[in-house]
Amino acid sequence: MSKSGVPVDLILSKLAEDTGKTQGRAQKAYETLLGQLETGIAQTPFEFVFQDDRVKLKYYQPENRSDDSVKTPLLVIYALINRETMLDLQPGRSVVRSFLDSGIDLYMIDWGYPTEKDKYLTLDDHINGYIDNMVDFIRAKHKIPSINIMGICMGGTMSIIYAALHPNKVKNLITTVTPSNFDTDQGLLYTWMKGIDPGNVIKAYGNMPGDLMNFGFLLLNPARLMIDKYVGFMENADNKDFVENFIRMEKWIFDSPDVPGETFKQFITDFYQKNLLIQNQLHIGGKFVDLKKITMPLLNIYGKYDHLVPPESCELLTGRVGSKDTEDVCLETGHIGIYVSSKTQKEFVPKIVSWLKQRDGVKRTKKRNGQGES
Amino acid sequence: MPESDKNKLDPLTFFDAWIRSMSDLWSDMGQFPYKPQGAQDTPDKSGSPSPRFGRYFESSMNAWQAFASALNKPETITSAYKGIETLPELLIKIIRPVIENISGMNQQWLSQMEKTGKISGEYRFDQLDKDVLTIFSRLYDAEFRKFLNIPQLGLTREYQERINRFFDQYNLLQSAMAEFLYILIQPFEKTHAIFQEKLADLSKKNELSDDPKFYYQAWLKILEREYMLLFKTPEYLSALAKVLNAAAQYKSARREMVNDLLRQFSIPSSTDIEGVYQDLHYLKKRLRIIEKKINN
Numbered sequence: 163m164s165k166s167g168v169p170v171d172l173i174l175s176k177l178a179e180d181t182g183k184t185q186g187r188a189q190k191a192y193e194t195l196l197g198q199l200e201t202g203i204a205q206t207p208f209e210f211v212f213q214d215d216r217v218k219l220k221y222y223q224p225e226n227r228s229d230d231s232v233k234t235p236l237l238v239i240y241a242l243i244n245r246e247t248m249l250d251l252q253p254g255r256s257v258v259r260s261f262l263d264s265g266i267d268l269y270m271i272d273w274g275y276p277t278e279k280d281k282y283l284t285l286d287d288h289i290n291g292y293i294d295n296m297v298d299f300i301r302a303k304h305k306i307p308s309i310n311i312m313g314i315c316m317g318g319t320m321s322i323i324y325a326a327l328h329p330n331k332v333k334n335l336i337t338t339v340t341p342s343n344f345d346t347d348q349g350l351l352y353t354w355m356k357g358i359d360p361g362n363v364i365k366a367y368g369n370m371p372g373d374l375m376n377f378g379f380l381l382l383n384p385a386r387l388m389i390d391k392y393v394g395f396m397e398n399a400d401n402k403d404f405v406e407n408f409i410r411m412e413k414w415i416f417d418s419p420d421v422p423g424e425t426f427k428q429f430i431t432d433f434y435q436k437n438l439l440i441q442n443q444l445h446i447g448g449k450f451v452d453l454k455k456i457t458m459p460l461l462n463i464y465g466k467y468d469h470l471v472p473p474e475s476c477e478l479l480t481g482r483v484g485s486k487d488t489e490d491v492c493l494e495t496g497h498i499g500i501y502v503s504s505k506t507q508k509e510f511v512p513k514i515v516s517w518l519k520q521r522d523g524v525k526r527t528k529k530r531n532g533q534g535e536s
Numbered sequence: 537m538p539e540s541d542k543n544k545l546d547p548l549t550f551f552d553a554w555i556r557s558m559s560d561l562w563s564d565m566g567q568f569p570y571k572p573q574g575a576q577d578t579p580d581k582s583g584s585p586s587p588r589f590g591r592y593f594e595s596s597m598n599a600w601q602a603f604a605s606a607l608n609k610p611e612t613i614t615s616a617y618k619g620i621e622t623l624p625e626l627l628i629k630i631i632r633p634v635i636e637n638i639s640g641m642n643q644q645w646l647s648q649m650e651k652t653g654k655i656s657g658e659y660r661f662d663q664l665d666k667d668v669l670t671i672f673s674r675l676y677d678a679e680f681r682k683f684l685n686i687p688q689l690g691l692t693r694e695y696q697e698r699i700n701r702f703f704d705q706y707n708l709l710q711s712a713m714a715e716f717l718y719i720l721i722q723p724f725e726k727t728h729a730i731f732q733e734k735l736a737d738l739s740k741k742n743e744l745s746d747d748p749k750f751y752y753q754a755w756l757k758i759l760e761r762e763y764m765l766l767f768k769t770p771e772y773l774s775a776l777a778k779v780l781n782a783a784a785q786y787k788s789a790r791r792e793m794v795n796d797l798l799r800q801f802s803i804p805s806s807t808d809i810e811g812v813y814q815d816l817h818y819l820k821k822r823l824r825i826i827e828k829k830i831n832n
Contacts (some may be wrong), residue, residue, distance in 0.1 A: 173746055173747075173748050173751075175746075177748065215820075278809070278810075278813065279813045279816065279817075281810075281813065282813060282814055283817065287821065291821075291824055342619065350764075350767050350768070352774065353767075353768060353773070354767075354776060357773045357774075357776065357777045358700075358777055358780055359777075359780075359781065359784075362784045362785075363780060363784050365784065365788060366783070366784035366785070366786075366787035366788045366791075366809075367787065368783070368806075381767075382767075383760065383764075383765055384720075384763055385756055385757075385760035386760060388758075390756055391755065393752070416702040460787075462710075478610040498607075502560055
């Protein structure tokens with residue numbers, strides 16, 4: 163035993179014993195990495211049915227519809243950070259595939275890649291422009307007054323605003339890992355964002371660079387995200403399935419479009435720094451975003467171990483909206499795990515589908531604050 | 537007279553000799569008639585003693601001789617020499633505080649390194665030596681930055697100011713980046729110290745493992761916790777804000793400098809294009825509103 167007390171001799175002998183095994187694994191890893199790998203993401207077939215500037219609307223048609231399938235189409239509004247391909251990362255762990263299997267007509271916004279010319283786009287342009295145009299398109303196509311909307315993360319925040327501004331166009335609202343209360347010290351992001359000057363950043367960069375944001379996300383847990391993750395990869399490099407899934411995730415994580423400058427500035431200032439939404443003080447495009455006008459059923463899903471959008475940031479919403487039909491669901495997972503972990507795949511989509519089924523075809527006849535629709 | 541004094545050059549004599557030889561040389565040059573290479577050797581019809589160039593030369597020679605005679609006065613030479621003598625002294629005066637600051641920085645750095653070795657400060661960042669983090673920026677602010685802020689004069693003043701601003705912001709970014717990276721490395725140093733203590737503790741309890749993964753996981757857990765604590769400290773938040781701000785200022789300064797260059801080649805600068813983007817944005821927005829009004 164060495165002076166420090168660490169059994170270095172035993173550790174070395176164990177390593178020596180493992181040398182043979184390690185050599186075999188290294189050879190297999192070499193073959194795996196040089197061999198044919200299936201690492202494609204977003205493989206479920208879809209078609210672009212609508213386009214407004216660079217923003218496109220994807221339509222996924224369900225193969226099997228049954229009588230008890232949800233009839234109202236569902237529009238998924240993803241965040242402006244990273245890409246919506248996360249919902250269709252790999253076969254067997256695809257939220258998109260699960261929705262299609264349940265017979266839902268699925269639409270999803272592909273925000274594309276903003277360029278310098280998009281730097282003046284505001285939240286108003288996104289919500290009352292792109293989103294509203296797409297909702298109108300779907301309503302017209304299906305000849306229905308309102309549709310179901312599911313928002314993800316920042317896309318969820320935009321969905322809340324949209325539902326408050328256009329309540330008659332939203333039948334049911336589902337928010338997933340959606341920040342609505344920004345006055346929390348549970349997540350590092352909330353602490354960090356309070357100290358930065360977004361105006362200065364935008365003046366210099368134009369749009370908020372995706373790479374810079376990704377670097378910030380890596381810094382949230384450098385020990386795990388910059389070291390342990392890749393140690394894990396090296397340990398499993400001989401496992402083809404593991405390598406394929408790992409690369410799929412890497413492809414998605416580092417596929418980060420820039421965020422339009424004005425939108426970024428507005429989001430940091432009005433949400434992270436002033437927390438206007440949950441205090442019912444937010445204005446978008448000169449219009450007051452009154453949470454009490456959200457009278458449609460609301461399902462709010464979040465992750466217990468989410469370090470980006472902690473539960474404290476999500477759970478106030480249901481108590482602040484006008485709707486009486488609200489439900490909070492806290493899943494035992496993190497921010498990304500809610501969509502990609504095999505465990506939550508069995509809970510997440512089935513919960514949404516059953517919740518929608520219970521409300522599909524139900525007409526809202528009672529008007530609340532004059533905003534309900536029949 | 538001692539031998540060393542004999543060899544010493546008398547500046548007064550040297551200066552006088554140089555002025556005289558220069559005056560003689562240019563006077564002789566002035567005596568040559570101006571005749572370009574290959575020109576005909578014909579007398580000047582105007583009767584002028586020299587052509588145009590010669591007249592300029594003669595006038596310049598007169599000015600030089602007046603200047604030289606003034607310079608040649610013993611009191612002028614003594615005064616000039618005194619000025620030359622004071623030059624090294626002046627340089628030393630400028631350089632001394634810079635050297636003193638660098639030496640001070642070095643001493644503080646060594647003292648910090650010594651402290652890091654002595655104190656593990658388990659799961660605490662309040663003992664971070666803030667001086668070390670800011671010492672380079674203070675040195676740059678006090679000793680170097682002022683040279684880039686010397687007021688510029690003349691027609692190219694604004695261009696030169698933008699170039700100076702670019703270099704200034706570049707240096708500030710480097711300084712902010714160094715501070716930020718220094719802070720980011722702290723958890724590794726602390727983890728190392730805490731890990732040693734943990735091993736000693738495990739050893740006492742006879743709980744050491746022969747599995748290398750056990751040690752890796754223990755080390756990683758400490759590192760993760762150290763980072764989580766660091767990221768909430770005011771020191772980290774301040775360094776983060778500073779580096780982001782410095783990067784923004786640097787990019788802005790770089791763009792302004794490049795814009796100057798692009799204008800010279802009639803290439804639209806980013807500022808020009810931004811104006812077009814802004815117009816386009818407002819036009820599209822107005823169009824969208826009108827379109828919705830028509831559809832409704």
